[in-house]
Amino acid sequence: MQIEEEKYSWLQRFLVWREKHIKDKQFILILSFLVGICTALAAFVLKFLVEYIKEFLTENFDTTRANGLYLVYPVVGILLTSLFIRKVVRDDISHGVTKILYAISRKQSRIKRHNVWSSVCASAITIGCGGSVGAEAPIVLTGSAIGSNLGALFRMDHKTLMLLVGCGAAGAVSGIFKAPIAGLVFTLEVLMIDLTMASLLPLLISSVTAASVAYVLTGTEAMFQFHLDYPFALERIPYAIGLGIFCGLVAWYFTRSMNWIENIFRRYSNPYVKFVIGASMLSILIFLFPPLYGEGYDTITLLLNGKSSVDWNTVMNNSFFYGNGSLLIIYLILIILLKVFASSATNGGGGCGGIFAPSLFLGCISGFVFSYVCNEFHIGNTYIPEKNFALMGMAGLMSGVMHAPLTGIFLIAELTGGYDLFLPLMIVSVSAYLTIIVFEPHSIYSMRLAKKGELLTHHKDKAVLTLMNVESIIETDFQKLRPDMDLAGMVKAISLSTRNLFPVVGVQGEFLGMVNLDDVRNVMFRQELYHKYYVERFMKEPKAIINTTDSMEVVMQKFDKTGAWNLPVIDEQRKYKGIVSKSKMLNTYRQVMVDFSAE
Numbered sequence: 198m199q200i201e202e203e204k205y206s207w208l209q210r211f212l213v214w215r216e217k218h219i220k221d222k223q224f225i226l227i228l229s230f231l232v233g234i235c236t237a238l239a240a241f242v243l244k245f246l247v248e249y250i251k252e253f254l255t256e257n258f259d260t261t262r263a264n265g266l267y268l269v270y271p272v273v274g275i276l277l278t279s280l281f282i283r284k285v286v287r288d289d290i291s292h293g294v295t296k297i298l299y300a301i302s303r304k305q306s307r308i309k310r311h312n313v314w315s316s317v318c319a320s321a322i323t324i325g326c327g328g329s330v331g332a333e334a335p336i337v338l339t340g341s342a343i344g345s346n347l348g349a350l351f352r353m354d355h356k357t358l359m360l361l362v363g364c365g366a367a368g369a370v371s372g373i374f375k376a377p378i379a380g381l382v383f384t385l386e387v388l389m390i391d392l393t394m395a396s397l398l399p400l401l402i403s404s405v406t407a408a409s410v411a412y413v414l415t416g417t418e419a420m421f422q423f424h425l426d427y428p429f430a431l432e433r434i435p436y437a438i439g440l441g442i443f444c445g446l447v448a449w450y451f452t453r454s455m456n457w458i459e460n461i462f463r464r465y466s467n468p469y470v471k472f473v474i475g476a477s478m479l480s481i482l483i484f485l486f487p488p489l490y491g492e493g494y495d496t497i498t499l500l501l502n503g504k505s506s507v508d509w510n511t512v513m514n515n516s517f518f519y520g521n522g523s524l525l526i527i528y529l530i531l532i533i534l535l536k537v538f539a540s541s542a543t544n545g546g547g548g549c550g551g552i553f554a555p556s557l558f559l560g561c562i563s564g565f566v567f568s569y570v571c572n573e574f575h576i577g578n579t580y581i582p583e584k585n586f587a588l589m590g591m592a593g594l595m596s597g598v599m600h601a602p603l604t605g606i607f608l609i610a611e612l613t614g615g616y617d618l619f620l621p622l623m624i625v626s627v628s629a630y631l632t633i634i635v636f637e638p639h640s641i642y643s644m645r646l647a648k649k650g651e652l653l654t655h656h657k658d659k660a661v662l663t664l665m666n667v668e669s670i671i672e673t674d675f676q677k678l679r680p681d682m683d684l685a686g687m688v689k690a691i692s693l694s695t696r697n698l699f700p701v702v703g704v705q706g707e708f709l710g711m712v713n714l715d716d717v718r719n720v721m722f723r724q725e726l727y728h729k730y731y732v733e734r735f736m737k738e739p740k741a742i743i744n745t746t747d748s749m750e751v752v753m754q755k756f757d758k759t760g761a762w763n764l765p766v767i768d769e770q771r772k773y774k775g776i777v778s779k780s781k782m783l784n785t786y787r788q789v790m791v792d793f794s795a796e
Contacts, residue, residue: 215351226402236340246321247320260511271476368406375419383608387600444590448556451641455537459541462475474545496561561588592608595608595609597632667777707772743766
């Protein structure tokens with residue numbers, strides 16, 4: 198208790214000193230710098246743990262045959278992660294980027310304190326033991342949690358908290374990939390933080406700081422070594438467009454399949470049933486297709502640097518396919534089809550991880566398969582460099598899955614140093630994005646929130662409505678009537694009210710209808726009718742009813758459609774909660790718009 202009091206006293210003194218000596222804008226820059234350092238350190242720890250666990254478990258495997266331990270490690274990893282989450286964390290930490298989007302739009306940018314460390318521990322166990330997911334989404338959630346909690350510690354307002362959440366995400370992407378531009382663009386594209394001069398500088402500081410710390414800790418080399426042997430030629434533009442369309446279709450398959458599989462897992466409430474299904478599926482898939490183990494970055498490195506079938510065929514090491522080079526393309530196509538099952542089984546079974554790495558992994562293989570098939574079947578008269586198209590496929594898949602073409606372009610260029618392929622990266626990314634939006638209007642991250650009307654977007658009108666909620670505009674100072682109340686009781690209730698609307702509720706508080714003062718005015722002074730007329734005589738159905746679960750966009754549509762100025766609100770049991778007036782809603786909308794748009 199004494200320690201808490203001393204901490205509180207120290208913090209209060211610092212806050213007072215800070216308000217006197219450091220302006221808000223300058224302090225935000227200091228916080229963004231601290232966020233960049235912390236997120237880079239967290240990213241380094243996570244990558245170190247993943248690599249250490251993986252090396253410890255698999256370094257002695259025989260590459261010429263299948264290894265039975267592939268059936269064991271993923272099961273152990275998911276079990277340990279599941280127990281850690283349920284017994285230690287006691288909270289859902291899956292779908293990291295979706296949680297950030299939800300925190301921004303519905304939770305005033307507040308992310309729970311345990312997210313600073315819980316995702317790092319859980320994903321390190323999952324991925325190190327073979328979970329077919331990526332470490333990037335967990336570290337993005339960790340970075341955003343660092344930004345949110347650091348801002349909350351120093352009593353920053355909601356808008357600053359939102360910016361610090363973005364700084365954490367930018368720093369996380371920048372730190373784990375050593376890609377500062379991609380970190381900035383990811384925050385603007387995926388988290389949809391608006392780009393203003395007030396937000397640009399803190400995001401840049403976090404990104405550059407995180408990348409600098411990553412350079413100090415791991416060196417300045419790009420994450421994937423890539424040497425350009427075949428410069429891009431204009432005659433390959435049609436092939437680049439074709440690859441983009443192919444990546445868009447693969448991204449569509451990945452997105453739809455993942456949602457379908459996740460819905461299957463949601464049917465089971467027992468975590469042990471989920472574990473048995475997910476762990477069994479994952480271990481069998483990894484046993485048959487070892488490249489599905491972990492993030493799959495070894496496979497990416499192999500396809501980006503291989504020069505002939507001798508190199509490429511090593512992707513089948515540790516499997517039953519070893520030595521069967523003629524089956525390479527079939528093997529890779531099966532991996533494309535089955536990767537989504539492995540990733541979904543990992544998270545559905547109780548593991549923790551994201552889809553950054555699966556997107557890069559699938560994109561690399563898709564680009565390789567596309568170019569290999571074109572060359573093998575002599576489609577056109579131009580040679581298609583497999584390594585170039587493997588690189589471009591990574592950008593295409595990421596653009597399609599995340600609906601983030603700029604992130605795909607800059608991330609792949611920074612990851613590999615492949616800036617000489619910037620034009621084809623742009624072509625493939627845009628083609629993939631244009632392909633998938635035909636089928637999916639939202640990214641895999643945002644579709645869950647978009648269905649509930651809880652997604653903050655760059656559309657300012659919709660963004661403001663998202664930041665509002667029904668509970669904040671409900672008015673409860675209306676006199677309630679009972680249906681069996683006579684006119685005398687109704688007149689007494691009217692005399693106590695300053696309103697001209699009166700909700701009618703039943704014995705259990707259920708909503709029955711509304712009474713308008715105008716409908717009672719011509720009889721309210723006729724005392725001979727006081728015990729002859731009852732509320733039921735004057736009660737009417739409202740033009741529409743608002744549910745407490747309705748989004749503000751739905752509420753606005755109900756007002757526009759009915760032309761009403763007041764509508765009743767009920768909960769899921771049809772209990773009366775209050776009334777929303779159009780005037781209060783518009784006043785609240787205006788205030789939120791002013792706060793949201795303020796520089």
